[in-house]
Amino acid sequence: MMKTSIIFYMMMIVGTIITVSSENWMSMWMGLEINMMSFIPLINLKPSKSSSEASMIYFLIQSISSVIMLGSVILIMNNYMVNKNYLILTISILMKMGSAPFHLWLPKMMTVMSWENNIIFMTWQKISPLYMINMLEFNYVMNLTIILSTLVGGLGGLYQTSLRKIMAYSSISHLGWIMAMNKMKDKWLIYLIIYSFMVITMCNYFFKKKLLFINQLFDLKMNFNQKINMMIMMLSMGGMPPMLGFLPKWIVIEEMINSEMFMITIMIMTSMLTLYYYLRIMFKIMMIQSTSNKWTMFNMEYSNFMFIINMLLPIVVLMY
Incomplete structure (x- = not known):
């Protein structure tokens, strides 16, 4: 279990590094997906009903926001309704972070997670979305x-x-x-x-x-x-x-x-x-x-x- 957790921690760090070092939205999206798929196993390191619930909530919300983000990125790359697509991209990033008004899932998920995972979620997992928000115009x-x-x-x-x-x-x-x-x-x-x-x-x-x-x-x-x-x-x-x-x-x-x-x-x-x-x-x-x-x-x-x-x-x- 220790070796497995080290691998997933390393993958999570790599996913964040890919996002913050990328020069295009598609690469940033790939980094976010690597980060998400590394964090979900860390939630389930100690299998229980609460950890399964937390991982399911996190997976569903992140998957929905990732689909919205991917669609907007593809449209941006094709120069189709660029301004509206940046607006959709902004909403998808806000969903990933759990900021209001897309916050309803966040308190419930943190209630059923351990303190260790909550620390990671409130600190490291915020780096990539905030970096992407920083790349957009207000x-x-x-x-x-x-x-x-x-x-x-x-x-x-x-x-x-x-x-x-x-x-x-x-x-x-x-x-x-x-x-x-x-x-x-x-x-x-x-x-x-x-x-x-x-x-x-x-x-x-x-x-x-x-x-x-x-x-x-x-x-x-x-x-x-x-x-x-x-x-x-x-x-x-x-x-x-x-x-x-x-x-x-x-x-x-x-x-x-x-x-x-x-x-x-x-x-x-x-x-x-x-x-x-x-x-x-x-x-x-x-x-x-x-x-x-x-x-x-x-x-x-x-x-x-x-x-x-x-x-x-x-x-x-x-x-x-």
């Missing part, structure tokens, strides 16, 4: 998608008790911000790298503690140091200054404040909703009884390293 569909993604991501996670669903709606919200950063072309990669780091630290903690629902937080035994670090990671995911997670949002706000005032206002307001449901998780963490004295908080651990990284924003600003 149109009204992208502007509408940005607004809907941040709105759905903010409202969708308010009354969720599943941590995986909360991360799913948070991913949709952040996807809207990343797409807004596409207007600045190459800077979208900065947002994705910072977001990937935050997702890996958060989901890795949930995975180690075997957490699936908010109510399970009450059963944890956490010392004061772990509480502080967990809260810092939550605030960073919500984009609260002066945490590192605020840096990419700050860049987007600075660039769009003069040209897209209406859009950035909605994005900031919906970002507050995202921060709210992270604060709700934080309150439950604060209510957990500490398992050690507060003066032990400065003992160096792996969690201290996460704390230091998430508090780097002031240093980055001073250097800038």
Whole structure:
């Protein structure tokens, strides 16, 4: 099983490399297909009813969007109704990413996947579609998608008790911000790298503690140091200054404040909703009884390293 998983991980990486290094849409489509067919076996490495359901949802959505994409690419190559075909191509890429209004499958799929696969899905699997979106010119569909993604991501996670669903709606919200950063072309990669780091630290903690629902937080035994670090990671995911997670949002706000005032206002307001449901998780963490004295908080651990990284924003600003 270990050798098999290594092969599929390598194929998944190769598929992404093919997409980002291609100069035509057909080669990019081929890279996406290799990436998809490599990720599906990774979902089923530990066969179960939930993994089968997740792989089926992923396969159906990706297949439908791939057919739409292939049709639009063929028409573009034949110079037939080029502008309309680029619009269809944009919609097919948005379906692959799970951005609003094509998001309904994403929370359900992430609920039945393991934390390891969710990490891959929220980080690595976003690289190829975002690169393709970056190659297209901005149109009204992208502007509408940005607004809907941040709105759905903010409202969708308010009354969720599943941590995986909360991360799913948070991913949709952040996807809207990343797409807004596409207007600045190459800077979208900065947002994705910072977001990937935050997702890996958060989901890795949930995975180690075997957490699936908010109510399970009450059963944890956490010392004061772990509480502080967990809260810092939550605030960073919500984009609260002066945490590192605020840096990419700050860049987007600075660039769009003069040209897209209406859009950035909605994005900031919906970002507050995202921060709210992270604060709700934080309150439950604060209510957990500490398992050690507060003066032990400065003992160096792996969690201290996460704390230091998430508090780097002031240093980055001073250097800038």
